[in-house]
Amino acid sequence: MPQAMIVTANDADAQTLVELLVHADFTVEVIARGDEADARLARAAPDIVLVDLPLPGISGIELCHRARARKRTRTLPIIIVTALADESDRVRGLDAGADDYVVIPFSPRELTARIRSCLRRVGTFALSADILTVGNIVIDRTTMRVSRAGRQIEITTSDVGMLAHMMENAGRVVSRAQLARCLEAEDLIASGRAIDVRIGRLRRALALNGEDGPIRTVRNEGYTFDVS
Known part of the structure; x- marks a missing residue:
């Protein structure tokens, strides 16, 4: 149990x-x-x-x-x-x-x-491909560990899920509603800034040597995971 x-x-x-x-x-x-x-x-x-x-x-x-x-x-x-x-x-x-x-x-x-x-x-992440890699960011789905350029990134399990969703849709715009559905928490949209708070947390975690992370804001639409 x-x-x-x-x-x-x-x-x-x-x-x-x-x-x-x-x-x-x-x-x-x-x-x-x-x-x-x-x-x-x-x-x-x-x-x-x-x-x-x-x-x-x-x-x-x-x-x-x-x-x-x-x-x-x-x-x-x-x-x-x-x-x-x-x-x-x-x-x-x-x-x-x-x-x-x-x-x-x-x-x-x-x-x-x-x-x-x-x-x-x-x-359940281990049910799909074990490793998800986009650029220098790697998610090991079996352990729920995230790394960027070989450096371990410490984030919550739910944030790993949201990051994985954006990486799987790299280069495409992902709306706040899509991210909320990914988290099975659509009502968080009602709080306005809740998804933005999570994105801000992810950005801070993914920052590397002063460089910006790969998550970009698309005005009035949502976010995109930059693969350039």
Whole structure:
């Protein structure tokens, strides 16, 4: 059974999430404090983490930052599940490294689908060609590792999926809607800057010796992966 960690100080939300995950055949651990969850993740990582933003100890945002800074949890699927619905909260959460952002109240079926989508992105790339190479950027689909000119690039699993989609469509314009569909997160478009935040994160990660990365903005259309 896949293992899920729920990090929330809200007992009612915790109970709802536990019931949903148990019904979906997960084993579940509930932690009420952000600092305790961080210590737990430093020792062993579950298959997925569902985290609220307001937490005692450290916030959900800080927990995401710490998880992404740690090798063990750098690509761990993380979904923020919170009542905070403002665009600024969504953008902060995604920029901190979360793979998805779900607002309470939510559809149980939709959240279950999003959880499975995150896990699918971790485990299914090996079903296609093992290595994807465009220019000096290489994605090893079996390990979800990315390198540029031989240098390891540390990005989240969902960002690997988005990068792979752009590389597979190198030289063609990919719209924000297409990227959202690639992530199975079309509603992120509603936050306006959410996809742009992810692209900005990818660009920073792919920067090499002060050189621009291969991702170009196409005004009013989306992005393209430059093969020149």
